[in-house]
Amino acid sequence: MQWETVIGLEVHVQLATQSKIFSGASTAFGAEPNAQASAVDLAMPGMLPVLNEGAVRMAVQFGFAVNADIAHRSVFDRKNYFYADLPKGYQISQMYHPIVGKGEVSVNLSDGSERTIGIEHAHLEEDAGKSLHEDFQGQSGIDLNRAGTPLLEIVSEPDMRSAEEAAAYLRKIHAIVTYLGISDGDMSQGSMRCDCNVSVRPKGQTEFGTRSEIKNVNSFRFVEKAINTEVERQIELIEDGGEVQQETRLYDADRDETRSMRTKEFANDYRYFPDPDLLPVEIDDEYIDRIRDDLPELPDTKQARFITEYGLNADEAAPLVQSQTLADYFEQVARGSGDARQAANWIMGELARLMNQNEVEIQDCPVGASDLATLILRVQDGTISGKLAKQVFEALWNGEGSPDEIIDKQGLKQVSDSSEIEALVDQVLADNQAMVDDYLGEEVAKKQKKKFNALVGQVMKASQGKANPAQVNDILQQKLTSSD
Amino acid sequence: MHTSTLSELARALEAGETTSEALTRETLERIRAHDGRYNSFITVAEERALEQARAADKARTDGRAGPLTGIPFAHKDIFCTEDLLTTCGSRMLENFAPPYNSTVAQKLDDAGAVCVGKANMDEFAMGSSNETSYFGPVTNPWGDGLVPGGSSGGSAAAVAARLVPAATATDTGGSIRQPAALCGLTGLKPTYGRISRYGIIAFASSLDQAGTLTRDARDAALMLNTMAGFDPKDSTSLDREVPDYSASLENDLSGLRIGLPKEYFSDELSPAMAEQVRSAVREYEKLGATVKEITLPHSHLAVAAYYVIAPAEASANLSRFDGVRYGHRCDNPQDLNDLYLRSRSEGFGEEVKRRILVGTYALSAGFFDAYYLKAQKVRRLIQQDFTNAFNEVDLIMGPTSPSPAFAQGDKTDDPINMYLEDVFTIASNLAGLPAMSIPGGMVNNLPVGLQIIGNYFDEARMLNAAHRFQQVTDWHRQVAPNSA
Numbered sequence: 001m002q003w004e005t006v007i008g009l010e011v012h013v014q015l016a017t018q019s020k021i022f023s024g025a026s027t028a029f030g031a032e033p034n035a036q037a038s039a040v041d042l043a044m045p046g047m048l049p050v051l052n053e054g055a056v057r058m059a060v061q062f063g064f065a066v067n068a069d070i071a072h073r074s075v076f077d078r079k080n081y082f083y084a085d086l087p088k089g090y091q092i093s094q095m096y097h098p099i100v101g102k103g104e105v106s107v108n109l110s111d112g113s114e115r116t117i118g119i120e121h122a123h124l125e126e127d128a129g130k131s132l133h134e135d136f137q138g139q140s141g142i143d144l145n146r147a148g149t150p151l152l153e154i155v156s157e158p159d160m161r162s163a164e165e166a167a168a169y170l171r172k173i174h175a176i177v178t179y180l181g182i183s184d185g186d187m188s189q190g191s192m193r194c195d196c197n198v199s200v201r202p203k204g205q206t207e208f209g210t211r212s213e214i215k216n217v218n219s220f221r222f223v224e225k226a227i228n229t230e231v232e233r234q235i236e237l238i239e240d241g242g243e244v245q246q247e248t249r250l251y252d253a254d255r256d257e258t259r260s261m262r263t264k265e266f267a268n269d270y271r272y273f274p275d276p277d278l279l280p281v282e283i284d285d286e287y288i289d290r291i292r293d294d295l296p297e298l299p300d301t302k303q304a305r306f307i308t309e310y311g312l313n314a315d316e317a318a319p320l321v322q323s324q325t326l327a328d329y330f331e332q333v334a335r336g337s338g339d340a341r342q343a344a345n346w347i348m349g350e351l352a353r354l355m356n357q358n359e360v361e362i363q364d365c366p367v368g369a370s371d372l373a374t375l376i377l378r379v380q381d382g383t384i385s386g387k388l389a390k391q392v393f394e395a396l397w398n399g400e401g402s403p404d405e406i407i408d409k410q411g412l413k414q415v416s417d418s419s420e421i422e423a424l425v426d427q428v429l430a431d432n433q434a435m436v437d438d439y440l441g442e443e444v445a446k447k448q449k450k451k452f453n454a455l456v457g458q459v460m461k462a463s464q465g466k467a468n469p470a471q472v473n474d475i476l477q478q479k480l481t482s483s484d
Numbered sequence: 485m486h487t488s489t490l491s492e493l494a495r496a497l498e499a500g501e502t503t504s505e506a507l508t509r510e511t512l513e514r515i516r517a518h519d520g521r522y523n524s525f526i527t528v529a530e531e532r533a534l535e536q537a538r539a540a541d542k543a544r545t546d547g548r549a550g551p552l553t554g555i556p557f558a559h560k561d562i563f564c565t566e567d568l569l570t571t572c573g574s575r576m577l578e579n580f581a582p583p584y585n586s587t588v589a590q591k592l593d594d595a596g597a598v599c600v601g602k603a604n605m606d607e608f609a610m611g612s613s614n615e616t617s618y619f620g621p622v623t624n625p626w627g628d629g630l631v632p633g634g635s636s637g638g639s640a641a642a643v644a645a646r647l648v649p650a651a652t653a654t655d656t657g658g659s660i661r662q663p664a665a666l667c668g669l670t671g672l673k674p675t676y677g678r679i680s681r682y683g684i685i686a687f688a689s690s691l692d693q694a695g696t697l698t699r700d701a702r703d704a705a706l707m708l709n710t711m712a713g714f715d716p717k718d719s720t721s722l723d724r725e726v727p728d729y730s731a732s733l734e735n736d737l738s739g740l741r742i743g744l745p746k747e748y749f750s751d752e753l754s755p756a757m758a759e760q761v762r763s764a765v766r767e768y769e770k771l772g773a774t775v776k777e778i779t780l781p782h783s784h785l786a787v788a789a790y791y792v793i794a795p796a797e798a799s800a801n802l803s804r805f806d807g808v809r810y811g812h813r814c815d816n817p818q819d820l821n822d823l824y825l826r827s828r829s830e831g832f833g834e835e836v837k838r839r840i841l842v843g844t845y846a847l848s849a850g851f852f853d854a855y856y857l858k859a860q861k862v863r864r865l866i867q868q869d870f871t872n873a874f875n876e877v878d879l880i881m882g883p884t885s886p887s888p889a890f891a892q893g894d895k896t897d898d899p900i901n902m903y904l905e906d907v908f909t910i911a912s913n914l915a916g917l918p919a920m921s922i923p924g925g926m927v928n929n930l931p932v933g934l935q936i937i938g939n940y941f942d943e944a945r946m947l948n949a950a951h952r953f954q955q956v957t958d959w960h961r962q963v964a965p966n967s968a
Contacts (some may be wrong), residue, residue: 039584042809044583044584045685045686045804045810046586046683046685046706048718049719050716050718051719080799080800084806084808084820087804087809088800088804088805089802089806090800140820271800271844272847272852273796273797273852273856275689275897276690276720276797277686277689277720278720420831
């Protein structure tokens, strides 16, 4: 049987407001437990929520970025459940009238195709606190610093058909929120979290299979792995004659498996109803227009601009716009060096390789954009060879100085003095009479070329890679021809 | 001095005939000597009150005295008072001293008023007879064994017993007006949003409104002048100018259009009560008002809608009392569920549990539409009734309660019968309209309340009408036989 996977994602994005969504407490990360919990966050008796306008603005910005309908009137609801890190016994969320309506994003896949993923809606809500189950001798500690941090929950349509699409969608959402500056998007710190709804169905069937929800998957890589693992589990289960249960599951990255957390019978009845402490959020066209006019350039627009302005093709431009920082870095290198293609090649080649190898993100990259631009210029102006440039780049990565200092210190400057090169050539010819004879005796042109190149290699080696290769070619050719 | 009204005491203080310290000492002594009979106070704040009194006297010497400076009064124990026990009549908060002031408490503090203690009340303001308080029932000074009404029964009894000249109170479905009626007082519930709810322990957020219990309308105006106003900490408070409510008290009533809803003179009201109300209204005709019958066709649905909406909101509002951060916590909880179960079972009384269950049920999946949403529809119809009525009349008048004070224990086994105590008061809460009760007659030597309902923000007109009535009648001057 051929199976089709159906995936929908719920992405929770912590918004980068200075203070919480309903209180004046700071949202900064890393404070002592409960140091950033106000009386409102602690749900002390008589305390009331007051909406942070910044969160509304950010939600509207996001709405524009995904071409969504912006609700002129949205309503906060109470989502009721008891948990120790949920101080009020309800979470303030938006169930019935979310601020962002239907929208869509397009994602690029590795086979070069483009897919459009629908966004069902996005709504504002508050984060809960954290329960700490270690270090308290069988009891639990509660840290309410996170309680009340604004979240934008972005709910996709069940439009994704593979784990790769899901990961690409998640990356796109990440790019959008970081471009907008409405979140730091840091998944390792929980600034962006993802629940994956996964089901399978026989190919060609129109109705959906029963889905499971994988909670809190916290990296791009894990999203892909968790979905693939879950899809395999579901297919195996069905093919063995079983049935998928509607349930919530947890992904265990260490064992690469999903585990049941709670089944439908034990699902909470959240008893949503409009929060009477908050007025409906009414926003007018003027407010919306002002936000639209102030929007920064977004990934899709930037990609299009990179293609027209820098002459890149789509495959080159797409990875560069994945993050604002990377795109900015590219533009600095492209402008500094005047060679956008080389800039793109260096960034997606050597730089990406070293970043991967050292697990470093672009914002922590030790090679400054202006240094990379200088390096490209030094290749262009013949100061160093393209080959040695990689050596300089590694030295830049290791913080050994500026490109010129490194070239100088390591004596990598290209030798273009013809008398110097001639001397080298003479030396090589003298030392390798056998190779010369070999070359001269060869009659097949293709084989002769190969033997010539071997001699060029000897000269380059003798120059420690510094000789200008074009000049070496010319002089060697000359010498060999004259010795005919 | 206990025979004086608040305004008379203010004049005496102004004239230097007494000091706040002397008044406060006298008040505290009278509470100590007599409150055993009424149980109207949960907490008496002797030291704190005397300190405030001395500060008030100093303010007066420094020329910084306002109309309320130095006046002793009581807060209903639902208003959070900094570092002073605030129990809400519940075992749950038996030991709770908030680290903050409610906005009302802060405003009265700032005005130099002296809080002598916290008045008894039905637990979490749920009750119409002040028999649900964890701290014992309150006795009406109008007769041993009689209830003072509820939920602001302690505030009402304390004023009727002449222990204090005024008390704060709250009204969710009649909790100011019904006790005012049963204790022969002037009780004012302003427009929803007129007084900040910040720091008032929430019962039903969309209905709760703070107000006053005083001996006459002049005193109510003085209190309201200080208590009213927009508060950025309460999103539902309204940003509207606060007029000087004392300034319009003497306005002429000729031409005032009064409406009597025919639905308020039905079988629920005894002929004796109806006659007292009609005779009070005749006084208004003598004062130049015109009276006509009006209809509020959805009145009969008010109690039913209220007992869905109020418990629904309460079920969520009271979730925060979970034994985790403050309030009652059971001994040796075995796990989180046990902590919740026993802390709440032990901390809440029967009526509170009943309403949490009713509210939880009304919001549950499958019932939400039939109960909560339908009740909200009824609420809009009731609002519309009033809107239509106020196109024809300036004020609506009728009975406050179906009967005068009843005996303790009479209705405790019959919750529905108890809920019908609020049959005439609930509609104005549902509509958010200002309403008051003033002494309008006597039946069986017990006070009868005349209810006055005004249009939104029409408190000045209501107080004016109440004051003019009190100039020509002396129902409000009747002294309870068991008063101190």
